[in-house]
Amino acid sequence: MQPVVQFRNVNKYYGSSVAVDNLDLSIEPGQFVTLLGPSGCGKSTTLRMLGGFETPTSGEIYLDGKEISRLPPNKRNVNIVFQDYALFPHLSVRRNVAFGLELKGLASETIHKRTMELLSLVRLQEFADRMPAQLSGGQRQRVALMRALAPNPNVLLLDEPLSALDAKLRQQMQVELKSIQQTTGKTFIFVTHDQEEALTMSDVIVVMNSGRIEQMGDPHTLYSRPRSRFVANFIGESNFIEGTLKGTKGGLAAIEWNGSIVHAGLNGHDLQIGSRVAVALRPEAVSVFASKPVEKLAFEGRITQRLFKGDHTSLTIELPNGQAIVAQLDPVALSQITDDRVWIGWREEDAVALAD
Amino acid sequence: MRHYFSDAPKTALQASYWVFVIYLLLPLTLMMAMSFKDANFIAFPIGDWTLGWYAKVVQDKQFLEASGYSIFIALMTTIFATIMGVWIALLISAEGIWGRAAIFAFACLPAVVPGLINAISMRIFIRVLDIPTGTGAIILGHTVHAVPFVVIMVLTRLRSMPNNLIDAARDLGADSFIAFIRITIPFLAPALVGGMIFCVLTSIDDFVRTFFLGGYQPTLPMLIFAKVQGGMSPEINAMATLVLIVTAAVGLYAEHFTRRSRT
Amino acid sequence: MVDSSMTETRASAPRAGPAYAGWIGKVTASGLYSATIGLVANSARAKLVLLLAVPLAWIVLLHVGPIYQMARISFLDNYPPAAEGPIHTLGNYRLFFQEPLYFLPFVRSLIFAAVVTVAALVVTYPVAYYVAKIIKPQNRTRALLLLLIPFWAGELIRTFSVIMLLANRGAVNVLLREIGFIDRPIPLLYNYFSLSFGVIYLLALYMLLPLYSAIEKIPPQLIDAAADLGAGPFQRFRRVILPLSKDGIVSGCSLVYLTSIGVFAAPLLLGGPNSVIFPEIIASLFHGSSDKWPEGAAFSILMLAVSLSTVGLFMRVAGGRSVRLM
Numbered sequence: 001m002q003p004v005v006q007f008r009n010v011n012k013y014y015g016s017s018v019a020v021d022n023l024d025l026s027i028e029p030g031q032f033v034t035l036l037g038p039s040g041c042g043k044s045t046t047l048r049m050l051g052g053f054e055t056p057t058s059g060e061i062y063l064d065g066k067e068i069s070r071l072p073p074n075k076r077n078v079n080i081v082f083q084d085y086a087l088f089p090h091l092s093v094r095r096n097v098a099f100g101l102e103l104k105g106l107a108s109e110t111i112h113k114r115t116m117e118l119l120s121l122v123r124l125q126e127f128a129d130r131m132p133a134q135l136s137g138g139q140r141q142r143v144a145l146m147r148a149l150a151p152n153p154n155v156l157l158l159d160e161p162l163s164a165l166d167a168k169l170r171q172q173m174q175v176e177l178k179s180i181q182q183t184t185g186k187t188f189i190f191v192t193h194d195q196e197e198a199l200t201m202s203d204v205i206v207v208m209n210s211g212r213i214e215q216m217g218d219p220h221t222l223y224s225r226p227r228s229r230f231v232a233n234f235i236g237e238s239n240f241i242e243g244t245l246k247g248t249k250g251g252l253a254a255i256e257w258n259g260s261i262v263h264a265g266l267n268g269h270d271l272q273i274g275s276r277v278a279v280a281l282r283p284e285a286v287s288v289f290a291s292k293p294v295e296k297l298a299f300e301g302r303i304t305q306r307l308f309k310g311d312h313t314s315l316t317i318e319l320p321n322g323q324a325i326v327a328q329l330d331p332v333a334l335s336q337i338t339d340d341r342v343w344i345g346w347r348e349e350d351a352v353a354l355a356d
Numbered sequence: 357m358r359h360y361f362s363d364a365p366k367t368a369l370q371a372s373y374w375v376f377v378i379y380l381l382l383p384l385t386l387m388m389a390m391s392f393k394d395a396n397f398i399a400f401p402i403g404d405w406t407l408g409w410y411a412k413v414v415q416d417k418q419f420l421e422a423s424g425y426s427i428f429i430a431l432m433t434t435i436f437a438t439i440m441g442v443w444i445a446l447l448i449s450a451e452g453i454w455g456r457a458a459i460f461a462f463a464c465l466p467a468v469v470p471g472l473i474n475a476i477s478m479r480i481f482i483r484v485l486d487i488p489t490g491t492g493a494i495i496l497g498h499t500v501h502a503v504p505f506v507v508i509m510v511l512t513r514l515r516s517m518p519n520n521l522i523d524a525a526r527d528l529g530a531d532s533f534i535a536f537i538r539i540t541i542p543f544l545a546p547a548l549v550g551g552m553i554f555c556v557l558t559s560i561d562d563f564v565r566t567f568f569l570g571g572y573q574p575t576l577p578m579l580i581f582a583k584v585q586g587g588m589s590p591e592i593n594a595m596a597t598l599v600l601i602v603t604a605a606v607g608l609y610a611e612h613f614t615r616r617s618r619t
Numbered sequence: 620m621v622d623s624s625m626t627e628t629r630a631s632a633p634r635a636g637p638a639y640a641g642w643i644g645k646v647t648a649s650g651l652y653s654a655t656i657g658l659v660a661n662s663a664r665a666k667l668v669l670l671l672a673v674p675l676a677w678i679v680l681l682h683v684g685p686i687y688q689m690a691r692i693s694f695l696d697n698y699p700p701a702a703e704g705p706i707h708t709l710g711n712y713r714l715f716f717q718e719p720l721y722f723l724p725f726v727r728s729l730i731f732a733a734v735v736t737v738a739a740l741v742v743t744y745p746v747a748y749y750v751a752k753i754i755k756p757q758n759r760t761r762a763l764l765l766l767l768i769p770f771w772a773g774e775l776i777r778t779f780s781v782i783m784l785l786a787n788r789g790a791v792n793v794l795l796r797e798i799g800f801i802d803r804p805i806p807l808l809y810n811y812f813s814l815s816f817g818v819i820y821l822l823a824l825y826m827l828l829p830l831y832s833a834i835e836k837i838p839p840q841l842i843d844a845a846a847d848l849g850a851g852p853f854q855r856f857r858r859v860i861l862p863l864s865k866d867g868i869v870s871g872c873s874l875v876y877l878t879s880i881g882v883f884a885a886p887l888l889l890g891g892p893n894s895v896i897f898p899e900i901i902a903s904l905f906h907g908s909s910d911k912w913p914e915g916a917a918f919s920i921l922m923l924a925v926s927l928s929t930v931g932l933f934m935r936v937a938g939g940r941s942v943r944l945m
Binding site for chain 2: 670671673674675677678679681682683684685686688689692742743745746748749750753762764765766767768769770771772773774775776777779780781782783784786788789790793794820823852877878880881882883884887888898901902905912915916919922923926927
């Protein structure tokens, strides 16, 4: 299938600072793609280049196979939902949604019909004649979404559109966005720094850092098989233990750490024997025992902090070598732990060996 | 700068800016250049240059007296207008006072009424009250004109004052008067300085009010006006240039001061 | 100063007041001061009266008073009134409508002010837009300052400087003659051209500043959003920038219109016999003896009423909610 969006060797410099560094990216049609990364990682610049608000310093951007790198925004068949919605304060909800249709020179009945259709999709028909200032944050968000969808773009861009909403509303909107994407079948490119948002909604997540793509894949792969420390740390939480790679066998790496040999998934990485490596370990993959288990490798430590999180409790366990490991325990597992002196262990396949 | 604007409109806008700058600065530049003309009449080209007119002007008793008179009037105006302006602004910003919008509207009235009518109504007013034309009448006219601007500047500043500053001062043991002197006045300082400089400049500039309210002693604008009507020579240009340099320096300082205090 | 709590009692309780150095200390140490403060702080009413009385008296007496006196005199047949008592009449107003010598300059003045206002808007809008949206923010202050400098020169000096440009032996005519474009000077001065040139020169800032502050407030994302939805440069201007700068346009136009209707020095220095506008007529009625004062007052009232109601109507039609004076 031809990719709907393609970046080829795209660079963007602001003076001497690099915003986007040699980006190559293909996006398949009909997918919900999230660009995820910390602020300043180049995700917004990438989106703005696709929207036409920035021009690449070098490289090309293709939309449906046509080069669009230097077209102004009004000549591109993509539309954007802005972070703060950018609703026109002087126009009613209806006129906001109709804005792009009016510029296409459509007949006014057609515009009216399509506008009301879109507004009913997000249950805002009754609000058609209100002004943006009279709407709640969530309603504004939905108007902005429908305004961008109205001209029927090939690709819809969303620039951190949920960041201004409170937590509850944000979760509702995540579900709603995903379902609108599925009903319309359009390609959504969503920019966020919120990993939870990315995991919830995306078909594909593109993790970016310092203007480059760190890793791209479906949410599950990214979470369970991060390819770098950055990804392991940015998506979800990870413990890192650092040691020397002693050998590899059958997709498992053997690493010398804390006087023992521990094993971790190799994850297809090409690591040099004898080099320093990091093992990423999710807190929920750490098992905590009240007494030293017989058949398993386990390390003794002391609980230094307990943080109650509602459905689980987060324990910080300090090992004799000074390393702190965070473990997540459900109430049943927690009830077994009576003393601060504990032993921790994990399944080899839950740990991932990464270049340090 | 938004890059996706094609360059043509941007260049056109830039050109309009520079044409406008030239439109604003050219007449004044010509006026200043003419003050160096070594001849008794105003005409281009300038030909021979001289500093003679300046030498004449700085020794001109009429000019010096008019300058002193203008400055005196401006200072008086500033004192009265600042006090009244702050007082009215405090009244309007006070809570629990009925009809604040109306008070504000009437406080702004002299700024909205066209200058000529303002001057004429004041002329009639002082005559009804049997106040003679002259210094007092001019100061009164200038003060009434300046008060609305002080009110607006002070109100704008007061609106940005956190409510709890006064409460904090009271909590720490200050009474109303001390809280006012130690908290409100320093907080208002930038607006006060801006307002005072505005008062000075508008008073020194004023022509129409002085024209109707003045006595026999001319202020600077009256003197320049009389000289222009009496036949023009580069002496006027030298006078005007000196006045311009001083007022522009004061204005530039005011701009600098208010900008600095804003950040 | 005004404390919103109306149940102030603390100041009356004996307490060791903080010792202040300098004049504040001297003032606060005096018995009169504590008596006054005690009185004021204990009584919300006293506080209110102190705050209210002087400014209200000032506004009523000096802001409203002169206009009221002007209105009163406009209904007298003679001023000062004859010894047997004032005679009230509408004759001064009737005269205005009967005498084309008064009526026509008045209409000319209104048209003149409207033309000047529109011209100032057209001339300054692109400039304001350029400074507010195109110049890099760090250069904006300097660009604005360059526009402000001329306005620190007084009204009269600026009017006078226009003569340098437009006189028969002024810069424009001399230049045109030098390059052989004309033989005889074009009469640029003492007509409507020089008058409007001068008045726009005087008042452009009153248009520019409100426009600038309105345009500067338009969020750039709205312009992005319009472009994103398919609006080219013209449509962006017409559908987003222009409507969103409406407040600035309304403020600027109101200010320039009201000011240009009452210009006085400019017509005296730049106007000619063919460009007599109403302010000159009114002023002439106050020269010398005062026997024409009632007429002058009546004409002033008419001018004030018409100009304020024109602006009021304009603001209502244009729908500007708040007009900033500065």
